[in-house]
Amino acid sequence: MFRAVSSADAVPRPRSSLVPSTGQDRFFDYCLETYAPRCDPTGKLRGESLLWNSLEAAGVSEAGYEPFDAIRAAAGRDMTVFGVKWFRARLSWELYFYDPQREDRQITASALRRALAGVLDIRPRVRDTTRYFMYSFDLDAAALGDGQVPELNVYLQFHEGQGGHSYALREDACELRNTYRFHEPKREIEAILHQVQRSMWVDFTAVRVADIVLPELYECAKICVAKKRSADAIYYSGISIDQLRWFLHRFEYPHAVTSFVDRHRADFEHLMFDVGIDYRSRPDGSLEYPKTGYYSTL
Amino acid sequence: MAADLVVMIDGEGPMPGSLRSPSASPSPPSLGENFDPRPFLEFCTAHRGAPRYERVILVGDGQPLEQHGFALAEAARRGGFRRVRLDTRPWRLTNPRQVQAVVQAGVAEISVGLHATDPALHDRLRDRPGDFRDAKKCLANLARLDAEALVYIVMTSANVGQLRPVAQLAIEAGARRIDFWAYAPLDPTESEQQLLVPLDELAPRLLEAIATCRAAEVEAVIHHVPVCVLGEEGARVDATEPDHFHDHSQFWAAADPSARPRFNCLREAQCDAAEVCLGLSHAHVNRFGWELDRLRALPRTRPWRPRDRSVRRVDARGRAQAPHGHARWLDLLGAHAMGVEGVALTRSEARYPLQMPDGTRFVLVISARDDAARTFKQSRSFNLAYTDVVGPATERAIAAFVGPVLDTIIANDDGSLSLDARR
Numbered sequence: 001m002f003r004a005v006s007s008a009d010a011v012p013r014p015r016s017s018l019v020p021s022t023g024q025d026r027f028f029d030y031c032l033e034t035y036a037p038r039c040d041p042t043g044k045l046r047g048e049s050l051l052w053n054s055l056e057a058a059g060v061s062e063a064g065y066e067p068f069d070a071i072r073a074a075a076g077r078d079m080t081v082f083g084v085k086w087f088r089a090r091l092s093w094e095l096y097f098y099d100p101q102r103e104d105r106q107i108t109a110s111a112l113r114r115a116l117a118g119v120l121d122i123r124p125r126v127r128d129t130t131r132y133f134m135y136s137f138d139l140d141a142a143a144l145g146d147g148q149v150p151e152l153n154v155y156l157q158f159h160e161g162q163g164g165h166s167y168a169l170r171e172d173a174c175e176l177r178n179t180y181r182f183h184e185p186k187r188e189i190e191a192i193l194h195q196v197q198r199s200m201w202v203d204f205t206a207v208r209v210a211d212i213v214l215p216e217l218y219e220c221a222k223i224c225v226a227k228k229r230s231a232d233a234i235y236y237s238g239i240s241i242d243q244l245r246w247f248l249h250r251f252e253y254p255h256a257v258t259s260f261v262d263r264h265r266a267d268f269e270h271l272m273f274d275v276g277i278d279y280r281s282r283p284d285g286s287l288e289y290p291k292t293g294y295y296s297t298l
Numbered sequence: 299m300a301a302d303l304v305v306m307i308d309g310e311g312p313m314p315g316s317l318r319s320p321s322a323s324p325s326p327p328s329l330g331e332n333f334d335p336r337p338f339l340e341f342c343t344a345h346r347g348a349p350r351y352e353r354v355i356l357v358g359d360g361q362p363l364e365q366h367g368f369a370l371a372e373a374a375r376r377g378g379f380r381r382v383r384l385d386t387r388p389w390r391l392t393n394p395r396q397v398q399a400v401v402q403a404g405v406a407e408i409s410v411g412l413h414a415t416d417p418a419l420h421d422r423l424r425d426r427p428g429d430f431r432d433a434k435k436c437l438a439n440l441a442r443l444d445a446e447a448l449v450y451i452v453m454t455s456a457n458v459g460q461l462r463p464v465a466q467l468a469i470e471a472g473a474r475r476i477d478f479w480a481y482a483p484l485d486p487t488e489s490e491q492q493l494l495v496p497l498d499e500l501a502p503r504l505l506e507a508i509a510t511c512r513a514a515e516v517e518a519v520i521h522h523v524p525v526c527v528l529g530e531e532g533a534r535v536d537a538t539e540p541d542h543f544h545d546h547s548q549f550w551a552a553a554d555p556s557a558r559p560r561f562n563c564l565r566e567a568q569c570d571a572a573e574v575c576l577g578l579s580h581a582h583v584n585r586f587g588w589e590l591d592r593l594r595a596l597p598r599t600r601p602w603r604p605r606d607r608s609v610r611r612v613d614a615r616g617r618a619q620a621p622h623g624h625a626r627w628l629d630l631l632g633a634h635a636m637g638v639e640g641v642a643l644t645r646s647e648a649r650y651p652l653q654m655p656d657g658t659r660f661v662l663v664i665s666a667r668d669d670a671a672r673t674f675k676q677s678r679s680f681n682l683a684y685t686d687v688v689g690p691a692t693e694r695a696i697a698a699f700v701g702p703v704l705d706t707i708i709a710n711d712d713g714s715l716s717l718d719a720r721r
Contacts, residue, residue, distance in 0.1 A: 023626040024715060026643040034643050039609035040625065103646055186567035186604065193564075193590075210587040215580040218562045219607075240607065269609050 017052040017260065018045055021270070026078045029221065029237050030274035030295035031162075031182075032098035037270040038240070045267040047296030051093070054084040057256035058091040064144035067120050068298065071095055074115035075107055078297050083276070085138075085293040086253055092140035094293070100133035100157070109135050109152065122149040124169040133157045133164070153177065163224070180226035180233075185218060195225040201232050206285030212277075216246045221272065228278065231290060235276040241268040244294060247275045251292045271296065302540035303351040303379075305338055307358030307366065311385050312411055315479035315521055317423050317452050333362035335370055338543055342377025349378035355540060356405075357385040368403045375404030383407040383448070388429065388436035397439040409448040410436050412471075415463045419456060423493075434471065441472035449473040451507075454481045454493040458500055461507035469514045476511055477536075478504060480522035482559040482579035494585045497592045501527040508534065522579060524563065525571040526594050537576045564588050567602045568595035626715060632706040638662070646717060654699050658689025662700065664707065666717040675704045677711035 021041040028034055055065060071080055081096035099107045106115065109126045116122065122137065134155040143149060150170055157164040163181030167174055183192050196212055197204055212234055213223075221238025239247070245265065248258045261268070274295040282288050312318075345351070354374040356367065363386060374382045384405045391397050391408065400408070410433050414420040417430035424430075440447040449468040453461060461478070468476050480500065483490045504523065508531050511518035518534055525532035563569070563577025578589060627648050628635040638650040650662040664680040665671075673681035682704050687696065 036608075036640065036642075038607060042625075186602070189564045189567070208587045209590070210583050213564070213588070215562050215578075215583040215588075216560070218564070219560075219605075238607075 017049050017056055018264075018267075019049050019052070020044070021046050024077075027271065028078060028081070028297050029272060030081045030083070030096065030235075031222075031237070032079070032081060032096075032297075035221070035238065035272050038272065039270045041270045044270050045264060047268075047271050047273070048082075048298045049264070049268075050261070050273075050294070050296050051082050051084065051298060053260045054091050054093070054257060057254050057260075058141065060141065060144060064141070067116070067139065067144060067147070068095075070116055070119040071112075072298050074112055075298075076104075079107070080298040081295055082298050083293045083295045084257075085291060086251060087291040090140070091254070091257075092138060094136050094138050094153075095298075096134060096136040098134045109154075120147050120149050122152060123171050124150070124152040125171075126152060126154055126169060130154065131156065162222075178226050178228045178233075180224050180235075182222050182224045182237075185220055185223045192223050192225060196232070196234065199227075199232050201230075201280035202287065203281045203285050207281060207287045211287050212279055214277075216250070217243055217275065219243070224276075226276075231278040231280040233276055233278045235274065237274040238272045239275060241265055241271065241273070244268075244273045244275065247292075247294065251277070251289060301352040301538075302355055302383075303353070303543055304355045304357060304540045305370065305543045307333055307356060307370070308360035308362045310359035310387070311357035311363070312359075312387060312409070313357070313385075315450070315452060315477075315482060317411075317413070317454075317481070318425060333366060335366045338370060339373050341543065342373040342379075346376060346378040349380075351379060351541070353381040353383055353407075354379045355383045355385055359387045359390065363390075368399070371400070371403040371405050381406050383409065385409045387426075388432040391439060392432050392435040394439045394442065397436070397445070398443060401443050401445045405445065407446045407448055408436070408440055409450055409477075410440075411452065412437075412449050412464060412468050413452055413454075414457045415460050415467055419460075423452070423454065423456060437468075437471035437473070446474040447472050448475045448477065450477040450479060452479045452481050453495060453500060453504065455495045455499075456493060458495050458503050461503045462510050465507040465510045465518075469511070469516050473516060475517040475519065477519045477521060478507065478523075480579070480582075482522045482561070483581050484559045486581050491581065491585050494582055496586045497524070497527050497589050505529070505531060522559075522561070522576060524577055524593055525575040526565075526569065526596055527592060532571065532575075535571075535575055537574055563593060564590065565593055565595040568598065570596040570598045570600075572598075572602055630707050630710050630715065631703060632710060634703045634706055637703075648717065652684075652700070652703075654689065654691055654696070656689065656691055656695075658687065658691035658696065660684045660687040660689075660696065660700075662703065664717070674700075675708065677704075677708040678713050679711055679716060680707070682707060 021044045025041060025046060026034065027037050051068065075097060081098070083094040083096070085092045085094060097107055097112060105111060108128050110128055113122045113125070126132070126135065132154045136153045137149045137151065139149070152169045153166050154169050155164050155166045158181070161181060163179070165176060166178045168177045181195065185192065192213065193209065196209060217236040217239055220236045224235035224237065226233040226235065241261070242265070245261055248261055276293045277289055278291040279287055279289050356370055358367065371382050371384070382404045384400060388410055391400065411424065412420070412433055413423045414430070420430035421427050437447050451461065451464055457464065465476055481493050481495070500523065504520065505528065508518050519536050520528065520531070520534045521536055523535060525535045528535065560580050561576035561578060562580070562583070563575070566572045566577065569575070627641045627643065628638070631638060631650065638652055640651070642649045646665055648664045651659065652662055653659045662684050664682050667676060667679050667681055671681055674683040676682060684696065684700055691699070
């Protein structure tokens with residue numbers, strides 16, 4: 001039942017999605033905050049295996065893996081958060097780079113831009129003096145093909161509490177995209193409900209809170225409520241592999257993803273995962289989930 | 299540790315609070331034909347010398363129960379369990395001689411599901427024609443013998459109007475205890491969802507049934523109903539779980555560990571009953587919402603603590619194993635690892651909280667070796683220092699205390715661990 005990851009599985013990526021855990025692994029959530037693994041990681045898989053599986057599921061060619069290798073080489077092992085997004089029946093990816101204390105000069109947006117030159121062309125430039133604590137960019141099949149990154153998401157932190165604003169930065173434009181705030185689910189449930197129930201996108205006369213604050217994911221480390229341009233969103237951080245499996249099935253991810261995670265349930269049980277769900281009311285009042293994503297570290 | 303130990307003999311027996319046996323589920327665990335009784339028989343031998351459980355609950359209804367049931371019951375009786383309970387389907391216990399043999403083997407308690415006063419509804423809920431008749435016969439047989447009949451009632455939308463008469467029927471049939479279970483299906487079908495009952499409909503009818511038990515001086519226990527909707531009877535809620543005898547070659551090798559109903563309450567951290575109340579089943583929340591208008595937090599009188607979400611493991615002797623996260627970083631401290639409150643790995647540091655005998659607390663910090671940086675000591679790969687001192691100790695005393703810890707790190711650092719993320 002608890003299948004050991006044999007050395008035979010440790011074929012160098014990208015040929016295999018199975019990357020064994022090592023004694024040096026560090027464990028971070030999608031805010032790059034550390035957590036203790038849920039059990040002994042020996043013989044299990046690294047979270048990055050989910051990324052490689054998603055690339056394989058999306059049919060990304062061998063060359064499409066190169067940007068991810070370059071990103072890890074530049075940012076360091078375990079230091080990049082990746083999100084696998086499921087939107088309009090297509091998989092895409094977002095890479096997040098955190099350094100709120102500016103401890104690492106190689107991870108500023110401009111340094112990463114230089115480090116990835118020749119592999120990815122990050123078009124927007126952001127001043128190093130801008131007091132962002134995180135930035136990210138999206139990659140889809142097209143971007144992996146042409147190496148162009150036309151947009152950078154830059155995140156500015158609130159003074160108090162965990163949360164902030166994000167801006168979408170292009171070469172010729174900058175606009176506010178999202179605001180979001182993190183909460184401890186059980187101690188701060190009233191704040192979560194307050195934020196969820198104040199919405200321009202959801203008609204709560206026709207939608208239940210239980211369809212947003214989902215019982216299957218409520219047992220988690222943090223909940224983040226976000227307000228976006230065209231939807232609201234809720235993020236559950238620090239969920240178990242069984243909760244991730246439920247999420248992937250509930251939101252109808254491709255079979256190549258769900259079956260991979262089901263098959264390797266025991267190999268991922270030491271890890272915590274994070275998921276996000278965009279939601280809004282349809283014209284008929286019912287709730288839809290236009291976009292979802294799951295996260296781990298590379 | 300729980301007082302009860304469950305031994306799953308096969309997948310045919312009734313599960314607590316369920317209407318059907320596990321084998322009736324869409325994807326039943328593969329149990330049964332090759333049940334090996336030896337691990338439990340060996341466990342009984344050890345348990346006799348150092349009893350840990352009060353009760354063993356044998357669950358089964360298939361051929362393995364027929365083959366091994368008597369031996370298991372006798373071994374349990376000799377093995378230091380004060381009570382031996384059998385959870386099987388009632389058709390096995392309709393013959394008085396069979397019941398007598400079971401009791402003589404050491405079974406002192408038998409649980410019987412009774413879900414309606416009319417046979418048609420009971421049989422429909424059990425999905426087994428004749429089950430009501432068998433349950434009544436079984437109860438009649440138990441009443442004649444020195445065995446306790448434990449009746450359980452699964453509360454659904456179909457029988458919620460009959461709870462008091464069903465309890466009365468059970469009492470008249472000799473029940474010594476009645477367990478009321480709110481229906482909590484795992485991954486319910488649409489028809490199963492229809493069997494769920496909203497709290498405002500369930501609670502008053504349940505309280506009427508409890509009053510009947512109270513009047514008859516029959517013990518009543520409630521499962522899967524929030525404490526806060528039951529008033530004084532909330533004290534009857536039992537959210538404990540028995541331990542399961544793990545024989546990985548059998549049931550647990552086949553069953554999906556996640557395949558069990560889950561519960562939550564949005565008021566958990568604010569409610570004094572959080573430690574004794576499960577809240578609502580996920581199936582219930584998905585049908586009726588979080589019932590925020592009905593659930594109210596009982597003011598807490600003590601701090602609330604989040605649940606431990608580490609994966610529970612037990613070794614071959616049933617002892618709980620601690621999680622081994624970051625084991626190599628703790629190994630770096632050798633025997634001193636026993637004195638730290640874990641390790642937190644950040645982007646650039648490993649941080650170990652420590653406490654001195656005089657109560658002074660500080661954090662031992664190791665970071666990537668940097669010969670240009672000021673530091674207390676250095677090992678092959680790391681700068682070693684301490685910070686965040688809180689307490690009365692002098693710098694000299696702290697240095698004397700932390701010195702042996704740092705020396706151990708220096709001795710153990712063979713270069714295989716790194717805090718340089720690019721290596």
